[in-house]
Amino acid sequence: MKEDNDIRPPSLPLRFLRWFCDPAVLEDVEGDLLELYHRRSEHDVKQARRKLTTDVLLLFRPGIIRKFQLPDNSFSMFRNYLTVALRSARRYRGHTALNLLSLIIGIASCMVILLWIQDEMSVDQFHEKKDRIYKVWRNMHQSSGEILTTQGIPQPVVVSLGNDFPEVEDATLIGWDMETIFRMDDEVDYEIGKYASPEFFRIFSYSFLAGNPGTALSDLSSIVISDRIAEKYFGRDWRDGKILGKTITVGSNQKDFQVSGVFEHPGSKSSLEFDWIINAQEYIQQNDWVESWYNGGFAICFTLRENATLQPFQDKILQLINENTNYEADERLFVNHFDDNYLHSNFENGRPSGGRIQYVRILFVIAIFILVIACINFMNLATARSSRRTREIGVRKVLGAQKAALRQQFFVESFIMSITAVVAALLVVAAVLPYFNSISEKELSLNLGDPKLWIGLGVVTLISGLLSGFYPAMLLPSFRTITSLKGHSKQTVGGVRMREGLVVFQFILSILLITATLVVNQQMNYILSKNLGLNKDNVIFTRLDGDLRTQMEVYKSTLQTSPAVESVTATSGNPLSYGRSSGSAQWAGKDPDEEVEINVMSVDEDFVNTMGIELLLGRNFDPQLATDTSNYLINQVAADIIAFEDPIDQDLTLWGQTGKIVGVIKDFHMSSMYEPIAPLIIRNDPSSTFVAFIRTKGDIQQALEAIENAHKELSPGYPFSYEFLDQDFAAAYRTEMTLSKIVRIFAFISILICCLGLFGLSSFSAEQRLKEIGIRKVYGASVMRIITLLSWGYTKLILVALVLAIPLSFYLLRQWLNNFEFRIELGASAFITATVITLLIGAVTVGLKFWQAAITNPVQTLRED
């Protein structure tokens, strides 16, 4: 450490200056700098040092920098380096292969991850106006202080955007994904699409194959469909141009729509996915409740005019809802860039709190880890190997090679390796991408025309070449010439320490990845097997189509005749992913200013039994009691909010209907595990149910047949489709499952690369100590004894890495788990498993080579001297 009162000028910047500065002006410039330094250091030494450094950096400019000239023989020297590099690579084939292999695996993995990241970043980037497209969000300030953020915006907001905000160019409503029935002659199926305003296709750049995007939705009876749907309902020859104006029957009320446009299905490049778009006005006409400031029926996106600024607009829109609802509920609007939403989709207390971006970051870190581990291998193996090259270096020095030239030689060697590795990695990536795509559910491809790819490759080559060449290039030329020439230069203690340090570092990275993989898996299993508050196994659910809803009694009794069906219930939605809520529930003693969003679900009286929900207080709905149709069940969270001493038989008013609370049910999860359980009111209203849940027993196939037959009989003309509740639930965590699979693969790869390095190092040290082993054997040491002796050095390193890595990974993983509202306790088991795995892998790798060395006949190793 430098003392504070050290008044000498810093030497590093001055050395740099002497190196680059034109000798004609060097003396004068340096004199100026020193004079300035002395003057400045009278006030403040530290500042003077800093200023000297900045001055030197500012002097690094054309005009001051001297002309650098390559020596004349540079080309033939370069050729010589190539020859020597190839010779030594060929001479130690095993070594070279090992070295290259780890570098190739490392670079290939890194490339795959970067491709994946690039793909994630490119979502929604294809819209021409993306810089001006914004999405409106609504923050609902609850009286508990919590802020709920939703994309459901009252429909009048879009009207106001059009009338009162001149800076808005176009604004569109975007409905939720809707599954609607399409009919065309014999072809009948459900298709997912959206209701949107006519401006939709002016704002977003979905490419049209037929029709005019600007006007396609102007008519209420128009429909715009994807090329996929066009082909499905109009046949392969829809492209002959006559599709526009053709009629297709859509919806349960069988209305006819005219095709006014066909767009190319955007695929995974777009976060919005849909197969059809119908004018939102069509929906509003049938559902006038959405035309209210109190309901959020649509998402809203808009484009700002090119010269408009966002801030004044933000200020104006903030209180738009409150101004129109007399501040009844504190609901504020804000907007963000539409293309940010794919990666930053989570909001916590009204502020963005990550989303997929977290996975992008995790994988980016893993990519760096893997590359670093691979480069360290290269570095370690090259330095370890250096003892074989000392004679060559000695001879070169004697012949007049300067250190700089020797360094160049090593960099040339490491760059030959890294370029070879990058080219090979490119081939590997091309070969494995299809497999990776099927795992990651992406359509990644190597686009050789993309300049970014080449820049990326260049950077990777540069980094791996520099990293792996750096240490040997600095270390080897600095050996003393005499010792080099003798050919048995002892490894310097510093060199060995450095190598050991790097091995420890590699293992720390690997252990981090192993523990992370284990804990992520544990958490995922926990979520998927957690008691959700209802029994999701053996439940089939299916849509109630056509006349089914009005014939529920017949439907139920038909199904009950099948021995494979246990019970049947109808609800207004999937209880495991439920989001319909209301802020208008009233109860005695409720603070009139209190704002609480409560989920509302409509069910029939078989709901509690069929879903296996526990009734904590009171009773279930009773079909015998006519008055029960206006009564309610609530969950524990709702009971706590309503805060009755005894909630049973208390009055509750919802949507103008007053009834009694007849029972309290145990909480069950209605949304992702990232969020707490919401309060819930259950209405006994079979007329607003849309989905049937059927609990099966025994043969599922038999149950499915029974259900299908019942559907065919009671709602002919509707296609029958079904899903399993547990699978549907698992699908909600698909992102996590996929990503944890990807993380697992790359964690494994990093360990593999680590082991390759360890294997190389141990084979090197076994080779170096062959004579020692021979002598020990002559004196009667056992094979086991020798293996333990040799392995101890590396076991020590792995132990050190474990001691350092475990607290670190504990800390990082706890941070990650904090994202989940419901999470596992971070126990010792993951860390113990990781320790065992690491030690085992390390022992096997090292032991294998040492065992080979230990069983060698000492005669072979000792006869030479």
Added chain:
Amino acid sequence: MSRRYLGEFEEIVLLTVAVLDGKGYGIAIKDDIEQRLERKVSVGAMRTALKRLEGKGYLKSELGEPTAKRGGKRKRFFQVTHAGREVLEQVMDARKRLWQAIPYTSIDFKFA
């Protein structure tokens, strides 16, 4: 014309060297500009300007005695050459002609 071109900063450096009349070396020139014109001058910018001016033949220089304050390095004193003097006069001349060409009303804006 283009050969005789003088940048704004170059002009200031050249003028300052003339002001210092043979006693101008790196730091002295920098200090003088900073004091007189109240603007910050980096060693790098000034050094490039000096080098360029010397290359154009507007400045000549000679080495002085080494001093301990400069770590035993010699000072290089600059002087304006005849060509330098000419170019300065040309610049001034050009400015003067431009000032004279400005119509009275345009300068009068202060009183509006």
